[in-house]
Amino acid sequence: MHQTSVIQRKRKMLRARVARRVLPFLASLFMATPLAAPVTKSMAGSTGNEMRMPNSFVSPEVVFEQKLRATYNAIGAEQQGLKFETFAKAMTGYLNLREAGRLAEDKQLLTVVDFDLPSTEKRLWVFDLATNQTKFHTLVAHGHNSGENEATNFSNTDASNMSSLGFYATSSEYTGKHGRSLRLEGLDEGFNTNAAARSVVMHGADYVSEDFIKQNGRLGRSLGCPALPMDLKDEIIEAVNGGTCLFINKSDAGYDSKYLNQDAAVAALVSSGNLVNQS
Template sequence: MIKNILVILFTLASSTMASMGSYSINEKLNLDSSLSIGNIKVRNSSSFTFPSNNSIESLYKELNLINKMDFTTFYNAVSGIKKLKNVKEDIITIIDFTKSSLKERFFVIDLKNKKTLFSTYVMHGKNSGGSIPRDFSNAVNSYKSSPGFYRTENTYNGEYGYSLRLNGLEKGINDKAKERAIVVHGSQYAKPKPGAEKLDRSLGCPAIPKDISDKVINKIKDGRLLYIHTNEKSYIQKSSII
């Protein structure tokens, strides 16, 4: 009797192992193709082949970003997707605050199709500095920018027109974004004026040119990652993601 039971258990175990053998290890870890965060549907890595370290460098070169942003900036941003897990993986927004505001430093990148969808100007908080922001804050009414990783959420029409809410994902760094009403929105002042030494600044929001803001927001909304890059030591020391 005991012998018969052991034979049955062995047969069932063999069958289970055989059925799992048809999947790669990544597929086994990603059998559930999606998960929900609030009312946002978020795809996991089964819908997108996340690049290895070497592939990130290859992707950086393929996107022709060499003269647009440092590799470290791109690497930190893309690596954040893998670490955070709870964001869509197809499109990422990278804001490079190591660059002058007179240069394009707001990038929307389609990782799946390997395309740069938008490359444009972006404003930073008026109390964060002149052309290059160097002073950051998470405090309400600081009128400063906050670096780090954000998840985009829903859109709304407000004081600045069509806008996109941001959820700061780094505690003590940018997690008061909602309380501060830090959003992506359009501004007629987000393009350099002839002879200007710096771009006009915001109250802390990453404001972009009004003529493309609606299109950009519609591409990056609903659970995608937005990363604001800085080399400031205070952020690098505090962040648990980069």
């Protein structure tokens, strides 16, 4: 019972700290964000001229989604084929990782790979959240044993030759058998934390091209690496190296993460201010 009470007190203290940081921020948002409910005339009273004020409280969850949607729209991600649900997961993790100090302070880049899409479609995005721009939108390969044109199987096991889902932090560059390459640190226990041991890295490959698709009906496949087109790999590696966020998504694949904590994401949103304002 004593241990339970200590845990409960710690949870209350955490919620209180988040509330102290979030409430002033939300108050400023309420002033800038139009209320969802319109002001309507009241049917009560004898004059018929009284006005009923709407309920002005908007939950942190609603405001958080509004801010994400504003950023999603500003970037034009929907027109580029990225679903809002995938973008929202990626942004939630990005904000969690910033709050946890796992990402570089001087780069506001988010790389998303969406394996809901087949290999014949451009399914890698690099977003600059400081300017709300898409720096890159291109093809990317999945692991040989993850599937043919579509990635359906994933693993964190060495020699599985499968892709691994979840959040990564980019690390340092090196020159290997694929030339210029970028180390990746898997951050989701049970899903991708063996990335370094498996040599899962970003690198270029000749089999990631429109010509390969025309000849084979799909991209070639890697040993688990998110392999890039040869003509873009240097630019992408140069941009995202050194502690930026990579999220590899597949819906309905049993993936979950501690970095999808919305409370922590809201707290990070307060301190970073990197999402577009709706005012």
